[in-house]
Amino acid sequence: MFVRRRWTALATTGILITAALSHPGPGVAAPAAPAITLAPTETALVRVRLADEAQLARLVAGGADLANRPRSRDGHPVADLVLTGRQLADLTRQGADALQVVQRADDGARRLAESARAAQARTRAGLRADGADTLQFLQAYWWTTGGKTFLQAQVATTATDDPDVEITVSWRTADGATGSFPLYRFEDSGEYQYHYALPQPVPGRPVQFTATSSLGGTSRPVTPARWPDATPPPQPAGYQKDFIDAYLTPVDIRARIARLGRQYRDLVDVIDLPNRTQGYRRTAAAYLGDPAVAAVVVESVRFGDQGMNGVQARTVDPGGASRPLTVRYRDRVLTVSLATDAAGKVTSSTDDVAAAINARQGSRFRATVEDGSAGLPMPVAGPVRLDDGLQGAEVPTRPWTVQALRIGRHRDGSRVGVLAYSQEHAREWATPLVTLEFAERLLANARTDAATRQLLEQVDVFVIPTVNPDGANYSFHDYNLQRKNLVNHCTGTARDPRYRTTWGVDVNRNYTVGSLFDGYVGASANCLSGNYAGTAELSEAESRNVIDLARAHPNIRFAMNVHSYGGYFMWPPGAYRADGRVTLPRPSIDESTLFLASARRIVGAIAAERGTVTWPSQTGPVADVLYSAAGNSADQLYYELGIFAWDFEVGNDRWNETTGQWEGVGFQPPFDEAHGESQEYAGGLVELVRVARDYAAGAR
Numbered sequence: 001m002f003v004r005r006r007w008t009a010l011a012t013t014g015i016l017i018t019a020a021l022s023h024p025g026p027g028v029a030a031p032a033a034p035a036i037t038l039a040p041t042e043t044a045l046v047r048v049r050l051a052d053e054a055q056l057a058r059l060v061a062g063g064a065d066l067a068n069r070p071r072s073r074d075g076h077p078v079a080d081l082v083l084t085g086r087q088l089a090d091l092t093r094q095g096a097d098a099l100q101v102v103q104r105a106d107d108g109a110r111r112l113a114e115s116a117r118a119a120q121a122r123t124r125a126g127l128r129a130d131g132a133d134t135l136q137f138l139q140a141y142w143w144t145t146g147g148k149t150f151l152q153a154q155v156a157t158t159a160t161d162d163p164d165v166e167i168t169v170s171w172r173t174a175d176g177a178t179g180s181f182p183l184y185r186f187e188d189s190g191e192y193q194y195h196y197a198l199p200q201p202v203p204g205r206p207v208q209f210t211a212t213s214s215l216g217g218t219s220r221p222v223t224p225a226r227w228p229d230a231t232p233p234p235q236p237a238g239y240q241k242d243f244i245d246a247y248l249t250p251v252d253i254r255a256r257i258a259r260l261g262r263q264y265r266d267l268v269d270v271i272d273l274p275n276r277t278q279g280y281r282r283t284a285a286a287y288l289g290d291p292a293v294a295a296v297v298v299e300s301v302r303f304g305d306q307g308m309n310g311v312q313a314r315t316v317d318p319g320g321a322s323r324p325l326t327v328r329y330r331d332r333v334l335t336v337s338l339a340t341d342a343a344g345k346v347t348s349s350t351d352d353v354a355a356a357i358n359a360r361q362g363s364r365f366r367a368t369v370e371d372g373s374a375g376l377p378m379p380v381a382g383p384v385r386l387d388d389g390l391q392g393a394e395v396p397t398r399p400w401t402v403q404a405l406r407i408g409r410h411r412d413g414s415r416v417g418v419l420a421y422s423q424e425h426a427r428e429w430a431t432p433l434v435t436l437e438f439a440e441r442l443l444a445n446a447r448t449d450a451a452t453r454q455l456l457e458q459v460d461v462f463v464i465p466t467v468n469p470d471g472a473n474y475s476f477h478d479y480n481l482q483r484k485n486l487v488n489h490c491t492g493t494a495r496d497p498r499y500r501t502t503w504g505v506d507v508n509r510n511y512t513v514g515s516l517f518d519g520y521v522g523a524s525a526n527c528l529s530g531n532y533a534g535t536a537e538l539s540e541a542e543s544r545n546v547i548d549l550a551r552a553h554p555n556i557r558f559a560m561n562v563h564s565y566g567g568y569f570m571w572p573p574g575a576y577r578a579d580g581r582v583t584l585p586r587p588s589i590d591e592s593t594l595f596l597a598s599a600r601r602i603v604g605a606i607a608a609e610r611g612t613v614t615w616p617s618q619t620g621p622v623a624d625v626l627y628s629a630a631g632n633s634a635d636q637l638y639y640e641l642g643i644f645a646w647d648f649e650v651g652n653d654r655w656n657e658t659t660g661q662w663e664g665v666g667f668q669p670p671f672d673e674a675h676g677e678s679q680e681y682a683g684g685l686v687e688l689v690r691v692a693r694d695y696a697a698g699a700r
Contacts, residue, residue, distance in 0.1 A: 050077045323340045338353070
């Protein structure tokens with residue numbers, strides 16, 4: 001390498017150098033030489049024909065900035081040199097000729113800008129130089145389920161900004177059958193991701209995919225891979241399973257946990273988690289007046305079960321002139337005597353009544369004007385009875401202690417830990433069936449199956465069957481589609497009883513990493529929203545219980561959050577910011593490999609039960625295959641606590657051969673379907689325990 005050195009400047013004025021770019025043979029007239037202009041202080045890369053080898057040697061010895069290896073032309077050395085105008089003038093005086101200005105100092109910046117503009121134009125057009133877009137297969141898989149073969153493909157086009165690009169995938173099977181199907185554009189957060197289609201039935205094993213686009217792009221042919229291409233070890237004769245025979249309410253689950261704790265004392269501890277939930281309780285409320293005309297919502301400060309159910313409220317006309325507005329509570333009756341004018345006419349408005357109740361009986365009641373009734377005359381009304389509206393008479397109303405099972409031969413932190421938890425969302429009735437079936441399989445087979453017994457020697461298993469028991473009780477007894485817990489953080493008119501089925505916090509949006517409060521997408525600050533994130537990170541007892549259990553047991557290295565429905569298998573990152581769709585940090589290459597390889601093993605174990613296959617398009621990071629879920633539990637477990645954290649969405653779509661359509665199963669499918677989900681996904685959790693065992697063995 002030559003050391004660059006500033007040359008002594010001899011020339012002080014601009015020069016015009018004329019040189020021959022080529023040297024014609026004898027008798028041939030030389031063409032007119034182009035002028036090469038270089039200002040004294042300008043720097044350029046110049047091709048120079050030197051006077052002789054001695055001049056080249058002097059340049060090398062002086063540390064000249066040679067851009068390439070000198071070559072010979074007509075007996076003279078030719079070199080490409082980075083020169084100033086003054087340096088070039090010096091060489092010229094020594095007998096050198098400038099042949100070409102290869103590049104001036106500012107050409108690079110100009111060409112970079114031109115390149116960027118051209119690339120942007122190509123991107124906008126989605127075209128290569130030949131006018132076609134470029135296509136790339138992101139996924140190409142096939143599998144069999146129910147005796148039928150399906151395939152799935154994802155293809156990305158470089159025409160990302162063209163919403164009208166149409167992509168078609170053509171397939172060919174091993175026996176020569178052919179066919180094709182269209183893909184559909186998928187955007188997320190306003191940004192193009194890829195083109196895809198739901199799994200397509202084919203008559204046999206596909207051996208080749210090709211994609212073409214309406215812009216003329218054609219992919220290279222690809223050979224689809226078998227999915228998931230993994231099978232668990234066979235279950236031995238006499239392997240015990242099928243411990244689920246009905247949907248289980250939180251009360252049922254508590255009883256099941258108690259039984260398992262008594263039955264398998266040598267293998268299980270029952271852990272009372274530290275944060276008691278609100279319990280199956282709500283405040284008591286009633287409309288004072290007629291919501292269709294004018295009304296005030298009167299609500300107890302204490303919960304209804306704390307002596308406030310059945311309290312009465314009424315408004316009365318005092319029956320005299322110039323009476324003031326008064327509020328009195330006596331013998332479990334709240335009486336509001338309305339104000340009158342000099343003629344004895346009632347003058348109190350709904351706002352007056354609400355303000356008076358809050359000011360004079362605020363320790364017992366809160367009052368809000370019913371939405372739409374502001375400023376209206378308050379009618380004489382009542383008496384009405386306050387009630388919490390809860391229908392589950394057999395459900396305990398006290399604060400609830402959430403419980404976990406700890407299963408293993410060595411429950412002392414010396415073995416790698418696996419956490420399985422379910423029913424963060426109340427309406428997902430099948431999910432605790434999965435975790436309880438899993439727990440009971442481990443416990444029962446530990447006494448009869450050597451492989452299970454060995455697993456429990458090597459792994460420490462934690463199971464929380466119902467994270468959100470209050471919401472679950474409400475889902476079973478009051479409103480089947482309840483998603484959230486029962487804590488009502490709403491204020492003002494949002495506390496109107498008409499919104500009772502939308503109160504609560506989405507437990508799986510209440511965690512600390514990638515949260516709404518950090519600016520991530522997929523949670524809401526609206527207390528009536530289905531994915532309301534709460535008042536702060538970990539504001540809810542339910543979410544704190546999950547994290548406290550993980551923090552208290554640092555041997556937990558693997559976790560599975562069991563949700564329903566749709567048939568997904570996911571891992572972090574689970575959230576992104578809207579501007580630019582910037583996700584939480586991606587796992588490293590090694591960790592991404594572990595996530596996917598483990599997923600294929602577990603998906604294979606699920607499929608072994610009844611042939612259900614979780615689609616490859618629904619296997620991957622949450623933010624890529626589902627949506628952004630700000631503040632979800634898996635992200636906190638992974639990014640904060642270093643736990644490999646996955647999410648199931650049990651309940652895969654079912655193929656309807658008659659209609660040729662995939663059909664959803666719902667949060668509370670017919671029990672036969674829920675039972676099937678419990679069996680197959682419990683098998684998936686057992687495989688997760690094997691994954692943890694193998695990981696721990698490899699780490700030693």
